[in-house]
Amino acid sequence: MSKFDSYFLMKTKEVPDYVREKLSFFDQDASLECSEIGDGNLNYVFRVIDPASGKTIIVKQAGEALRISADMHISTDRGRIEAKILGIQELYSPGLVPKVYLYDGTMCAMLMEDMTGHTMMRTGLINHEIYPEFADHVTTFLVNSLLRTTDVVMGHKEKKDLVKSFINPDLCEISEDLVYSEPFIDYNHRNNVFPPNEDFVKKELYEDEALHLEAAKLKFDFMNNAQSLIHGDLHTGSVFINKEHTFIFDPEFAFYGPMGYDIGNVIANMFFAWCNGDATIDDEEEKEEFCSWCLSVIEEVVDLFVEKYSQVYDEYATEIMAKVPGFKEWYLEGILSDTAGMAGLESIRRIVGMANVIDITTISDEKKRSRAEKIVITLAKNYIMNRKSFCCGADYRKAIKEAVDKFES
Numbered sequence: 001m002s003k004f005d006s007y008f009l010m011k012t013k014e015v016p017d018y019v020r021e022k023l024s025f026f027d028q029d030a031s032l033e034c035s036e037i038g039d040g041n042l043n044y045v046f047r048v049i050d051p052a053s054g055k056t057i058i059v060k061q062a063g064e065a066l067r068i069s070a071d072m073h074i075s076t077d078r079g080r081i082e083a084k085i086l087g088i089q090e091l092y093s094p095g096l097v098p099k100v101y102l103y104d105g106t107m108c109a110m111l112m113e114d115m116t117g118h119t120m121m122r123t124g125l126i127n128h129e130i131y132p133e134f135a136d137h138v139t140t141f142l143v144n145s146l147l148r149t150t151d152v153v154m155g156h157k158e159k160k161d162l163v164k165s166f167i168n169p170d171l172c173e174i175s176e177d178l179v180y181s182e183p184f185i186d187y188n189h190r191n192n193v194f195p196p197n198e199d200f201v202k203k204e205l206y207e208d209e210a211l212h213l214e215a216a217k218l219k220f221d222f223m224n225n226a227q228s229l230i231h232g233d234l235h236t237g238s239v240f241i242n243k244e245h246t247f248i249f250d251p252e253f254a255f256y257g258p259m260g261y262d263i264g265n266v267i268a269n270m271f272f273a274w275c276n277g278d279a280t281i282d283d284e285e286e287k288e289e290f291c292s293w294c295l296s297v298i299e300e301v302v303d304l305f306v307e308k309y310s311q312v313y314d315e316y317a318t319e320i321m322a323k324v325p326g327f328k329e330w331y332l333e334g335i336l337s338d339t340a341g342m343a344g345l346e347s348i349r350r351i352v353g354m355a356n357v358i359d360i361t362t363i364s365d366e367k368k369r370s371r372a373e374k375i376v377i378t379l380a381k382n383y384i385m386n387r388k389s390f391c392c393g394a395d396y397r398k399a400i401k402e403a404v405d406k407f408e409s
């Protein structure tokens, strides 16, 4: 019998013994040190290190209550989902996700590769770091992990088995509420609206019924379109990165949903980085360099996705009717329209919803933050309302320029 034979939430000092018991990763006599390094909204993340050898491992444990709010309880099955999808993503996008050494369903804990030498991308971005390879890496990840888990490529029975095994009701409900509903109708009274922008938010979001209708349509697409095995939370806090390499991690919100959800998340979060750079970098040359890079990432994410989509589709499509001339293009149109819609929804919910982003909340100048938020909301509404017309990177660049030009700096 071991104390780890039934679930409890581990304290930092208990984690080294847990690792020793589960895995022969460290030397038997290694003297291990451990710290809790999690800064997400949901889980506990421990780094265990053997200072003598320099070897490290990560233990990620799902708690029953969320870190962001002790009142919110969600299934610890999210750990199983995360471990399983990381295995699938490694198969389709090798090297772009961290390795999982073991998933322990009793303790709802995963032992995984420590992404040393990488920084959480959101942290890097608010320090205005540029990552030249990101657009290339993330589009390789997106196209392969998404397209290859659709009915276009995968055997339909195998896909249906995956749909079953990735039913993720508690985490989907969080997104249904936080992303698709509360930013428009604050029925749970937990939105975080920046006080100087209250009137703007009331008029532009709470009172815009045409916008509500489009958000409703997108919500039903999220709940009913089991298109592909999506990451489900691909913001810049789910990326560990350096100048040469990218890891995409933290896919506990994964389920079979519309693939535009992931692509739109990347686009929205890169624009938050732009807003931070625009509002906080004093040196004009540095601002220009960082902000133009952010815009080029947004543009390239769309254009490289389209290019790689076509290659992967041609190489891997197996479904006979998906090879009918015109289907590939029709399918892509749907993905791109969902992408723009999702970029809009993620943008809005991070400005007014329960879970904000530090790219925006750390802008200390009140006027600059207010302006940034108004730009994001205006742009996001354009993405949502005109989503069918966002077909290439240049469409995003043009829309961003229009939104920025509306609000004087």
Ligand code: SR1
Binding pocket: 040, 041, 042, 066, 068, 072, 174, 175, 178, 233, 355
């Ligand atoms: C209640 S959890 C809040 C947010 O954190 C996660 O990273 C997801 O983005 C979720 O919406």
Ligand code: MG
Binding pocket: 040, 041, 233, 238, 250
């Ligand atoms: Mg997360």
